[in-house]
Amino acid sequence: MAEYDAASLVVDRNLALELVRVTEAAALAASRWIGRGDKNSADGAAVDAMRKAFDTVAISGTVVIGEGEMDEAPMLYIGEKIGLGGPEVDIAVDPLEGTSITAKGGPNAIATVALAERGGFLHAPDIYMDKIAIGPGLPEGLVHLDAKPEENLRELARAKKCDIGDLMVCTLDRDRHKEMIAACRKAGARIMLLPDGDVAGVIAVSQAGTGVDIYMGSGGAPEGVLAAAALRCIGGQMQGRLMFEDEEQVSRAREMGVTDPKRIYSIYEMARGNVMFAATGVTGGPMLHGVRRSAAGATTHSIVMRSKSGTVRYIEGHHNFARKPAAFLA
Numbered sequence: 557m558a559e560y561d562a563a564s565l566v567v568d569r570n571l572a573l574e575l576v577r578v579t580e581a582a583a584l585a586a587s588r589w590i591g592r593g594d595k596n597s598a599d600g601a602a603v604d605a606m607r608k609a610f611d612t613v614a615i616s617g618t619v620v621i622g623e624g625e626m627d628e629a630p631m632l633y634i635g636e637k638i639g640l641g642g643p644e645v646d647i648a649v650d651p652l653e654g655t656s657i658t659a660k661g662g663p664n665a666i667a668t669v670a671l672a673e674r675g676g677f678l679h680a681p682d683i684y685m686d687k688i689a690i691g692p693g694l695p696e697g698l699v700h701l702d703a704k705p706e707e708n709l710r711e712l713a714r715a716k717k718c719d720i721g722d723l724m725v726c727t728l729d730r731d732r733h734k735e736m737i738a739a740c741r742k743a744g745a746r747i748m749l750l751p752d753g754d755v756a757g758v759i760a761v762s763q764a765g766t767g768v769d770i771y772m773g774s775g776g777a778p779e780g781v782l783a784a785a786a787l788r789c790i791g792g793q794m795q796g797r798l799m800f801e802d803e804e805q806v807s808r809a810r811e812m813g814v815t816d817p818k819r820i821y822s823i824y825e826m827a828r829g830n831v832m833f834a835a836t837g838v839t840g841g842p843m844l845h846g847v848r849r850s851a852a853g854a855t856t857h858s859i860v861m862r863s864k865s866g867t868v869r870y871i872e873g874h875h876n877f878a879r880k881p882a883a884f885l886a
């Protein structure tokens with residue numbers, strides 16, 4: 557049982573719910589662009605709405621995972637100070653995880669945010685990260701990034717007391733995963749190939765009902781940190797290794813504090829201490845319903861969770877466009 561500190565609990569709890577407002581705002585704004593073939597406008601709308609929503613949250617936040625460096629991104633750039641003032645926290649954002657999916661009206665696009673105490677997040681550069689994740693209740697270290705796919709599947713099947721053929725692997729549908737996919741298929745496992753959206757893909761390992769047993773493969777490193785924050789709250793194991801393509805990327809990462817470029821990061825090194833995570837569905841998927849719009853308003857579906865308590869909440873928001881400030885509707 558954790559120690560009880562009423563004052564800090566109130567701050568924590570309220571903050572977690574505030575985060576949902578932020579992801580709702582981004583999702584509502586992005587939802588106007590679903591299926592319209594314009595991923596940049598969808599992303600821009602989400603970023604803009606999320607940035608405005610942060611102005612009303614009582615934190616002294618620093619963006620550590622954001623839309624890019626200060627000279628690349630006008631808003632939510634790395635190092636930007638956000639919030640109304642309050643506890644010093646670090647913020648990781650992906651206002652629209654799945655810009656292409658949104659543009660095509662495909663599944664699983666989300667607006668997402670995570671929050672940690674100062675210094676809690678790995679400052680992941682915008683490169684690929686190799687990732688592996690499994691759900692809660694399994695022996696620590698059961699699967700490993702350096703093990704072959706068939707070895708990890710064998711261990712997982714043994715621990716889950718099932719056949720490899722019962723396991724579902726989730727990964728991004730990319731050419732770079734061809735060998736890994738072939739190895740999983742050869743071992744007899746089933747595979748769910750995602751067009752995009754590996755934050756939701758990783759979280760799926762820890763959610764009953766998605767049918768996903770293990771996530772493997774590479775995707776964005778910032779997305780890896782967001783997924784790690786979520787798994788810290790909901791339970792599960794994850795490892796990540798940054799994938800550098802050249803020396804320049806290595807030296808830029810050094811400046812961001814990455815000392816060992818080959819390091820395999822544990823979930824606790826990617827998201828340390830108390831963390832919170834929130835996401836709102838933009839388009840529907842196994843984790844969240846998408847935004848549903850009508851003339852009068854819109855319905856949103858969000859998940860919010862805290863590592864401290866382990867509570868996972870699903871929040872359905874009914875938004876009345878006649879009363880909601882226009883700034884949040886973008």
Ligand code: VTB
Pocket residue numbers: 653654655728730751752753754755774775776777779
């Ligand atoms: C993933 C996915 C994202 O980037 O991280 C992916 O979750 C990785 O890059 O939705 P590639 O598309 O080059 O494989 C996204 O697709 C876009 O940020």
